[in-house]
Each structure stands twice: as structure tokens, then as C-alpha cells.
Amino acid sequence: MATPTDLLQGTLDLLILQTLVLEPKHGWGIAQRIQQVSGDVLQVGQGSLYPALYRLEYKGWIQSEWGNSESNRRAKFYKLTAAGKKQLAAERATWDRLSAAIGLVLGKTEEAPS
Amino acid sequence: MIVEFSTWLRYLLFRKSPKELDDEVQFHLEQSIAAKMIAGIPEPEARRQALIEFGSVDATREECAQQRPGWWAGILAQDFRYALRGIRRNPAFSLAVVLTLMLGIGSSAAVFTVVDKILFRPLPYSDDGRLVSVGLVAPIEPQEFMLGGSYYEWQDNQKPFVAMTSETGVEPCDLTEVNAIRLDCAGVESNFLPTLGVTPVVGRNFLPSEDRPNAPKVALISYALWRTRFARDPSIAGKMIRIDGVATEIVGVLPQDFEMPRLQTADVLLPESLDVAAQRRADPGRPMWAFARLKPGVTAEQAKAQLEPLFQYSLRLAPAPFRKEVHYTVRPLRDRQFHDVHRAAWILLGLVMAVLLIACANVASLLTARRAGRQHETAVRAALGASRSRLLQAAILESFVLSAFGALAAVFWAEALLHLFVAIAPGGMPFLSTARIDARVLAFTLSIGLLSAPGFGLVSGLGRAPANALTSRGGLGMRRAGLRQLLVTTQIAASLVLLAAGALLTRSFWNLQRQALGINDENVVTATISLGQTAYPTPERQMAFFEQLQRNLRWGPGVNAVALSDSLPPGGSHHDQIYASLRVEGQPRYTSGTGGNVAWRWVTPEYFRTLNIPLIAGSGFTDDELASANRFVVLSRSLAERMFPGQDPLGRQVHLASGAPIAQDPPYTVAGVAADVKNGGLAAGDEPEYYRLRRNRPEDWDQWAVVLVKSGLPAATMERWMREQVAVLDPALPIEQGTLHERIAKLADQPRFEMLLVGYFACTGLVLAVIGLYGVTSFLMVQRKPEVGIRMALGASKGNIVRMVLASAMRMVLPGTVAGLTLALGLSQTWSSVLFKVGPHDAATFLGATTLLIAVTVIASLIPAIAATRVDPMTTLRVD
Numbered sequence: 002m003a004t005p006t007d008l009l010q011g012t013l014d015l016l017i018l019q020t021l022v023l024e025p026k027h028g029w030g031i032a033q034r035i036q037q038v039s040g041d042v043l044q045v046g047q048g049s050l051y052p053a054l055y056r057l058e059y060k061g062w063i064q065s066e067w068g069n070s071e072s073n074r075r076a077k078f079y080k081l082t083a084a085g086k087k088q089l090a091a092e093r094a095t096w097d098r099l100s101a102a103i104g105l106v107l108g109k110t111e112e113a114p115s
Numbered sequence: 116m117i118v119e120f121s122t123w124l125r126y127l128l129f130r131k132s133p134k135e136l137d138d139e140v141q142f143h144l145e146q147s148i149a150a151k152m153i154a155g156i157p158e159p160e161a162r163r164q165a166l167i168e169f170g171s172v173d174a175t176r177e178e179c180a181q182q183r184p185g186w187w188a189g190i191l192a193q194d195f196r197y198a199l200r201g202i203r204r205n206p207a208f209s210l211a212v213v214l215t216l217m218l219g220i221g222s223s224a225a226v227f228t229v230v231d232k233i234l235f236r237p238l239p240y241s242d243d244g245r246l247v248s249v250g251l252v253a254p255i256e257p258q259e260f261m262l263g264g265s266y267y268e269w270q271d272n273q274k275p276f277v278a279m280t281s282e283t284g285v286e287p288c289d290l291t292e293v294n295a296i297r298l299d300c301a302g303v304e305s306n307f308l309p310t311l312g313v314t315p316v317v318g319r320n321f322l323p324s325e326d327r328p329n330a331p332k333v334a335l336i337s338y339a340l341w342r343t344r345f346a347r348d349p350s351i352a353g354k355m356i357r358i359d360g361v362a363t364e365i366v367g368v369l370p371q372d373f374e375m376p377r378l379q380t381a382d383v384l385l386p387e388s389l390d391v392a393a394q395r396r397a398d399p400g401r402p403m404w405a406f407a408r409l410k411p412g413v414t415a416e417q418a419k420a421q422l423e424p425l426f427q428y429s430l431r432l433a434p435a436p437f438r439k440e441v442h443y444t445v446r447p448l449r450d451r452q453f454h455d456v457h458r459a460a461w462i463l464l465g466l467v468m469a470v471l472l473i474a475c476a477n478v479a480s481l482l483t484a485r486r487a488g489r490q491h492e493t494a495v496r497a498a499l500g501a502s503r504s505r506l507l508q509a510a511i512l513e514s515f516v517l518s519a520f521g522a523l524a525a526v527f528w529a530e531a532l533l534h535l536f537v538a539i540a541p542g543g544m545p546f547l548s549t550a551r552i553d554a555r556v557l558a559f560t561l562s563i564g565l566l567s568a569p570g571f572g573l574v575s576g577l578g579r580a581p582a583n584a585l586t587s588r589g590g591l592g593m594r595r596a597g598l599r600q601l602l603v604t605t606q607i608a609a610s611l612v613l614l615a616a617g618a619l620l621t622r623s624f625w626n627l628q629r630q631a632l633g634i635n636d637e638n639v640v641t642a643t644i645s646l647g648q649t650a651y652p653t654p655e656r657q658m659a660f661f662e663q664l665q666r667n668l669r670w671g672p673g674v675n676a677v678a679l680s681d682s683l684p685p686g687g688s689h690h691d692q693i694y695a696s697l698r699v700e701g702q703p704r705y706t707s708g709t710g711g712n713v714a715w716r717w718v719t720p721e722y723f724r725t726l727n728i729p730l731i732a733g734s735g736f737t738d739d740e741l742a743s744a745n746r747f748v749v750l751s752r753s754l755a756e757r758m759f760p761g762q763d764p765l766g767r768q769v770h771l772a773s774g775a776p777i778a779q780d781p782p783y784t785v786a787g788v789a790a791d792v793k794n795g796g797l798a799a800g801d802e803p804e805y806y807r808l809r810r811n812r813p814e815d816w817d818q819w820a821v822v823l824v825k826s827g828l829p830a831a832t833m834e835r836w837m838r839e840q841v842a843v844l845d846p847a848l849p850i851e852q853g854t855l856h857e858r859i860a861k862l863a864d865q866p867r868f869e870m871l872l873v874g875y876f877a878c879t880g881l882v883l884a885v886i887g888l889y890g891v892t893s894f895l896m897v898q899r900k901p902e903v904g905i906r907m908a909l910g911a912s913k914g915n916i917v918r919m920v921l922a923s924a925m926r927m928v929l930p931g932t933v934a935g936l937t938l939a940l941g942l943s944q945t946w947s948s949v950l951f952k953v954g955p956h957d958a959a960t961f962l963g964a965t966t967l968l969i970a971v972t973v974i975a976s977l978i979p980a981i982a983a984t985r986v987d988p989m990t991t992l993r994v995d
């Protein structure tokens with residue numbers, strides 16, 4: 002089942018885990034953070050953000066907790082678990098390998114035509 | 116890993132509250148609105164944009180729910196409940212499917228188990244495919260045998276075999292030690308085990324030097340005997356035992372799965388110890404049974420062709436009357452073991468496969484009918500948002516659940532059928548009693564049952580739900596219905612053939628049971644006794660025992676008559692000789708061929724009175740003749756009429772072994788003529804018969820006798836008393852008891868088995884055909900529902916509607932009936948050999964079978980017909 006959706010989904014998981022490394026965040030915060038850091042290139046659709054959060058939580062990689070937001074409103078904060086940290090390391094390694102490989106391939110094809 | 120698993124388990128068991136997500140989404144929206152308002156968008160517009168950006172909250176909610184582990188199982192459980200509800204809501208349909216699968220799969224599993232034992236059982240010999248049975252075939256003995264006079268010539272000169280070996284049969288023998296027991300001892304040639312490819316598990320095989328007359332006695336014992344009698348003593352080889360009083364050395368133990376090629380029971384193998392030189396000269400020589408291992412690449416047919424010159428040699432040895440009637444055969448050992456059963460097994464397998472196919476077709480047809488009936492519902496579900504895959508999944512699941520029920524029922528059905536087979540099978544069906552539904556057969560059953568589920572589900576689920584099904588009549592093709600109608604017609608034809616066969620066999624069995632046997636089996640108890648060689652080594656001792664027993668029994672309570680014989684009618688275990696060897700004193704021998712078989716047995720005077728066989732002429736045997744030095748004989752009426760046409764046989768002298776030297780062919784005086792008695796089994800033709808008198812002389816006795824007691828006491832009491840009387844004389848003597856009635860009933864086992872088996876298939880075929888008809892008729896009725904509605908609205912009565920449905924059913928039934936009748940009448944000629952006193956074209960039988968079939972099919976089509984009359988015209992009209 003190697004469809005493009007899988008790749009995107011996996012990437013989103015990686016981004017969410019990475020975003021939570023520094024501190025626990027709520028859903029809105031995560032989406033904003035990804036958008037900011039990527040310089041507005043990556044926009045996380047809410048339609049896929051929440052299912053992804055649920056999926057990660059069900060897998061035990063993140064944990065949720067109700068707390069108070071900056072504006073002192075009740076919000077649900079997500080926090081990376083130990084298992085999540087391990088998963089992040091593994092996914093980062095996979096990603097690095099993949100992007101390096103893609104880079105190699107693209108680099109070669111660029112040279113070829115001229 | 117552990118953390119992840121425990122999280123998974125926690126969420127599998129506990130659900131998150133839906134409110135959490137709602138709060139979270141609410142917070143998200145508020146943040147979004149706040150952010151937009153900071154960017155300067157006024158509040159209502161910011162809210163609108165935020166909501167648009169977020170998209171469907173419902174979709175998010177559903178997708179989040181789908182992330183939960185076990186969500187899929189939840190949906191499956193929902194579909195499963197839905198399927199169960201569907202099954203419960205339509206019990207007739209569900210029952211039809213389960214019944215079809217149960218009959219189809221259950222029957223095939225049971226039959227496969229039985230057939231597996233016969234056709235595919237590996238024989239316990241190495242490379243068993245190359246083992247053949249070799250021998251002569253004569254009318255006296257339907258299965259091949261050999262004679263010492265020919266065997267050694269064949270063995271020396273044969274070319275197609277690697278090796279050829281022989282056995283001389285199994286005889287009772289006694290292990291005469293402390294706790295003496297009766298055993299079965301088989302005589303085999305020294306190359307017997309090597310030819311079969313069997314190696315003893317302990318010790319060694321016989322040496323050629325041990326297979327000679329007067330060689331020191333040696334024996335191989337069976338694994339069972341080694342275990343029970345010698346406690347698996349590993350140093351058994353070399354141990355001395357006494358067999359029939361003779362010191363014998365055990366040289367080895369046979370493997371646990373060893374069996375004789377003719378499947379006799381044998382506890383001990385002894386060397387044949389034949390005098391080969393004498394056998395070569397002898398005519399005809401010792402009867403024996405020969406087996407051989409084919410050279411690689413040689414077939415049984417080629418081997419037979421190569422043996423032709425040797426057969427010609429044997430034919431020259433045979434007495435002139437036999438020459439025309441003797442053949443020879445070389446056939447695989449497996450064929451010999453299963454003789455007639457072999458072909459029957461293949462036919463049975465074919466039958467059951469046909470039943471299985473019909474069953475599968477039925478289920479597919481039923482599920483399609485059901486789907487057609489639920490088109491409306493499916494369309495509603497699709498309109499409410501059920502995806503195509505979800506609907507397909509539900510359809511497959513429903514048929515899976517039904518198939519699982521069917522498969523489960525089939526396992527029980529197969530088990531029950533197998534018990535039935537074992538219970539009713541005649542003793543001649545080898546290995547049936549050890550047949551069990553084994554794991555392979557179970558897997559076969561379950562996989563057919565469960566694999567058919569997705570298949571049936573796809574068939575019934577794939578037809579696309581037409582978008583217009585909500586409003587108008589459905590469009591499921593009539594072409595597929597046409598195919599199904601043809602299938603039903605075929606099923607009806609096939610089941611009529613089976614029904615006719617079943618009915619003919621039932622009539623035949625009825626006739627068999629009611630025929631006159633010529634004897635009266637009431638109140639007669641029998642006991643078969645075989646005296647051991649050790650305790651009763653001489654005819655004097657044997658006679659003394661039997662005469663003492665006869666005297667003791669004669670004055671017992673309620674005893675009317677006591678007789679001793681060596682065989683009993685109508686079983687056919689009597690002595691046989693050819694008519695040409697009988698001769699009336701002073702007349703020439705019969706010379707044109709063998710003249711057919713004549714049966715005879717040894718009897719005591721009261722034999723005729725015990726069995727109520729009337730004496731037509733003469734007084735039979737009396738006490739005078741018992742003490743006489745002369746020999747006496749009673750002829751059956753048919754034999755008397757043949758030997759003495761138009762004359763009075765009483766007092767005339769006959770020779771019973773003419774052709775033999777004078778000393779062995781003494782004259783017998785005819786002392787009476789008895790009425791004919793059935794003596795060739797229940798169904799076979801009867802042979803002329805004569806009775807020799809067992810006088811008070813040792814020469815008339817041997818170790819075997821059947822004791823017959825006619826009394827007024829209940830059979831059980833009588834049997835116990837007889838056992839006691841035998842035990843008084845010899846407590847260690849085993850006897851085999853039973854009433855004469857039981858013995859005769861046993862002879863009917865084979866025809867009863869055939870009748871029940873064919874009857875079972877006839878009923879199965881009928882039930883399946885009826886279910887098929889029901890399925891197709893229901894399907895057609897769903898198709899025609901709007902039409903029925905219109906007709907009723909226009910004033911058609913319920914009777915009209917029922918007639919209409921019946922007519923459409925009869926359009927499938929009648930051609931099937933005609934085809935079936937034609938086929939059955941054509942085929943029944945081939946059954947005539949197993950029919951007894953009923954013609955293969957018996958009008959009443961065929962009429963009965965046809966009536967039954969039509970009656971049952973009418974009832975089956977009445978159910979959908981009556982359902983059709985309940986159609987509310989207004990509903991159908993409105994839907995249209």
C-alpha cells in the first residue's frame with residue numbers, strides 16, 4: 002500500500018513529533034508552529050491534524066493533558082513520551098536516508114540532459 | 116514495544132469521550148477566530164473563514180474515531196450483528212442455506228473419509244504400487260488363487276517380476292503354555308516379507324533353510340502379540356514357545372502396521388514348509404495365494420501377457436471339465452483387497468462431488484434471490500451514505516456467517532453419517548470400522564465451507580445496486596435467472612434418477628427379506644465351535660467331545676431338537692463340488708463340462724427337524740444309519756430330480772467323488788429327499804445340495820461343528836445355558852454364538868447398506884433440488900412482485916396468483932421429470948444385477964418416485980406462491 006497518502010501521513014507524524022520535542026503544545030499551537038517554522042510552506046489542514054494526533058496518542062507516542070492556554074483557557078496539551086522520542090529518532094533517520102537518496106537521484110538526472 | 120502494546124490495549128478497551136474532541140475543536144476554532152480578528156477581520160467574517168478553513172467537523176470526528184485501535188473490529192461487530200439479524204429475520208432462507216451446506220459438505224466429508232480408506236490408503240509395504248496379486252480364477256473361487264502344482268513352475272519361469280512369493284492361508288493354532296490362547300497362524304514362503312518389502316522390527320526373517328519340511332520350527336510374531344504376551348521384550352528373538360504343542364523358536368517381530376496382503380488376521384507367521392519337489396509333481400497341489408513385485412516400468416497388463424505361456428502350462432494340468440472355465444489374472448494388490456468395492460468407491464466419490472457442486476450452486480442461487488429481495492433496503496443504505504465497499508463487506512460477512520453455520524452443521528452431519536455408515540456397513544467393507552473424520556477431511560470440509568463464503572458473497576454482492584432501485588422495479592438480469600432455471604431442471608432430473616434407484620433397491624430389499632428360505636429360523640440358537648489341535652489331536656477325540664456335548668444338550672430344559680452340522684444355510688459357507696464328480700451307481704459320469712456347482716454339508720439326523728426342512732421322500736437319517744458301517748446321503752429335491760429324472764432315488768447308490776480312486780469313492784445310499792433350501796446367500800441362485808450323515812465314526816468328524824438347538828426358551832437364556840454346557844466339558848474352549856435369525860439378518864447387510872446409501876443420496880438430491888427450486892422461484896417472485904401487484908389491483912384472485920407461481924415452477928419441474936424418467940429408465944438396466952425379484956422398469960416404482968418428486972416440488976413452490984399473494988397491490992403500485 003505505498004500510496005502518496007502514506008508518505009504524507011508519515012511525514013505529518015514526523016513533523017508533529019518534532020514540534021513537540023521542546024515543550025508540550027495544543028493542536029492549534031502545533032499547526033501554527035509547523036506553519037511558522039516552514040516559512041508558511043507547510044500548512045497543516047485541521048482535517049488531518051486531529052486524526053494524526055489521535056493516531057499518535059493511540060500508538061502511545063504522545064500523551065494528552067488538559068491545561069490552561071496562554072489566554073488562560075482550558076486546552077488540551079500534547080506531550081512527547083519516551084516511546085515517542087524513540088520513534089522520532091527512528092523516523093528522522095528514515096527521513097534523512099530517504100531525502101539523501103532522493104537528492105542523489107535528482108542530482109544525477111540534472112546532469113544528464115546537457 | 117511494551118508501552119505501545121499496553122497503550123493499544125488500554126484504548127482498545129476504553130473509549131475516549133466524544134466531548135473531548137468537541138472541546139478541542141472548539142478551542143481550535145476560537146484560536147483561529149482570534150488570530151483572524153487580530154489580523155483585522157471583523158468577528159462574523161473571521162468566524163465564517165475559520166469554519167471554512169476547518170472544514171467538516173463531522174468528518175474530522177469520524178476520522179478521529181477511525182484512528183482508535185479496534186475500530187475496524189467494531190464495524191465488523193456491527194456488520195456481524197446486522198448479518199445475524201438478517202439471518203434471524205428470514206429463517207426459511209437461512210435454514211435453506213445452512214441445510215444445503217450441511218448436506219452438501221457433510222456428505223462429501225463423510226464419503227471422502229470412507230473412500231480415502233479404500234482408494235488412497237497407503238499399503239504398509241515399501242513401494243506398494245508395484246505389488247500385484249497373481250493367480251488363477253475359477254468359478255468356485257471368484258478371487259485369484261494358486262495351486263502348488265503350478266506355482267513353482269510360474270515362480271521359476273516368470274519374467275515380469277522381481278520376485279514372486281506365496282502364502283498358504285491362516286489357520287487357528289494354539290499357544291500351548293501357561294494361559295493357553297487360541298491364535299491365528301499364517302503360513303508364508305521364506306521370501307514373503309522381502310518381496311512385500313517388510314522388515315521385522317526385532318530379529319530377522321525366515322531363512323530359506325527353515326522353510327522346508329521337517330526343518331526346526333521357527334515363527335515370527337505380530338507386534339500386538341509381542342506387546343500383550345511378551346511385554347515388548349527386546350530380547351525376544353531366540354525365545355522358545357510351544358505352538359500346538361511343538362517347540363518353536365521366535366526369530367522376529369513384525370512391524371506394528373503389518374498386515375497380510377489378503378487382510379486376514381494373523382498373530383504368528385510360520386514357514387509354509389512345503390515339500391517343493393512333491394508339490395511340483397502334485398495335481399492340483401496345495402491351494403495357495405501368490406503375490407509378486409513387478410520389475411520397474413512393467414505394468415500389470417504387460418505382466419499378464421508375459422505369463423500367458425505359464426498359464427497354458429497350468430491349463431494342461433487342470434481337469435478337463437474346468438479348462439473352459441479357468442482364467443488367470445495379474446492385478447494390483449490394492450484392487451484385490453478391495454475387489455468390488457473399488458469401483459463403487461469411485462462412483463460414490465463422483466456422486467458426492469456432484470452433490471457438492473449442486474449444493475454450491477444452490478447457495479449462490481439462494482443468496483442472489485435474497486439479494487434481489489433486499490435491493491430496496493440496499494439502495495436505502497447506499498443513499499444514506501454507506502460506501503460500496505462497506506455494502507460489499509456486509510454482504511460477504513452475511514454469507515460468511517451463514518457458511519460458518521453451515522460448515523459447523525456439516526462437521527456434525529459428517530460425523531453422524533460416518534457413524535451410520537460404520538453401523539450399517541456389511542463386514543466385507545475393509546477398514547470402514549476404523550474410519551474416523553480425520554484432520555485433513557475436517558480441513559477439507561471447513562475450507563470448502565468458508566471459502567465458498569466470499570465466493571457466494573461476491574456473487575450476491577457484486578451486482579451493483581441500481582440507482583433507481585429506490586423508486587422502480589429492479590433490473591437484475593433475467594438471463595442469469597434462465598441459467599438457474601436450467602440448473603434446477605437438471606437437479607430435478609438427477610434427483611429423480613436417484614429416487615428411482617432408491618425405490619427399486621428398497622423394493623428389492625423388501626422382496627429379499629420376505630422370500631421363503633426353505634427353513635424356519637424361529638427359536639433356533641447356534642454355536643460355532645472349533646476344537647484346538649492340541650487338546651483334540653485326533654478325530655476320535657473330536658467326535659467324543661461333540662457327541663458328549665450333543666447328549667448333554669439333548670436333555671436340557673425346553674430343548675426340542677439338537678443337531679450338529681458343519682455349515683448353515685443360506686450363508687453359502689458350505690462345501691462345494693462340481694456336478695460332474697457325482698455319479699449314480701451303474702451309470703456313466705456326466706461329461707459335458709462341470710455341470711455347475713453342488714453344495715453339500717455334514718449333518719446329524721435331527722438337522723432337518725431342527726430347521727423344519729420337510730422330507731419329501733424317505734425317512735431321512737435314523738439311529739440305524741448312525742451306527743451303520745455303510746454311508747448315507749439325503750438329496751435335495753432339485754439334485755434328486757437331476758440325478759434320478761422320473762425315478763425313485765430311495766435306496767439307490769451314488770458316488771460323490773467319482774474320478775477319484777475307488778478307495779476314496781465309496782458308495783452312498785440315498786436315505787431321503789429333502790425340500791430345497793436357499794443355500795447361495797440371500798440373492799444368489801440356489802445350488803442343488805446333498806447332506807452327508809455324521810455317523811458315530813471318527814472318519815465323519817473334524818474340528819469344526821455348528822451346534823443347532825431348537826427350544827421353547829428365550830434365546831438369551833438358551834445361549835447362556837449352551838455356554839455353560841460347553842464350559843462344563845472344556846472351560847477354555849471359545850465359542851461363537853447367535854440365533855439363526857441373527858445370522859440370516861447379517862446376510863442382508865450388504866443389500867441393506869446399498870439400499871440405505873442410495874436412499875440417502877436420493878433424499879439428499881431431493882432436498883437439494885427442492886431448495887434450489889424454492890430459491891429460484893422466490894427470486895422470480897421478487898422480480899414479478901410489481902406484476903403481481905398490478906394483476907391483483909386489476910382483480911386477480913389469490914388463486915390466480917398461486918396458479919401463476921405454480922405454473923412457472925412446473926415449467927422447471929416437468930422437463931426435469933421427463934428427462935429424469937428417460938435417464939432412469941435407460942440406466943436402470945445396469946442395476947438389474949443388484950435387484951432381486953423386481954424388474955428394472957417396474958412401473959409402480961417409477962410412478963411412485965415421480966409422484967413423490969412432483970408432490971414435494973409443488974409444496975416447495977407453494978411457499979413463495981403464498982408469499983406472493985400477500986403482496987399489497989397499493990405498496991407495489993406506489994413504489995412503481
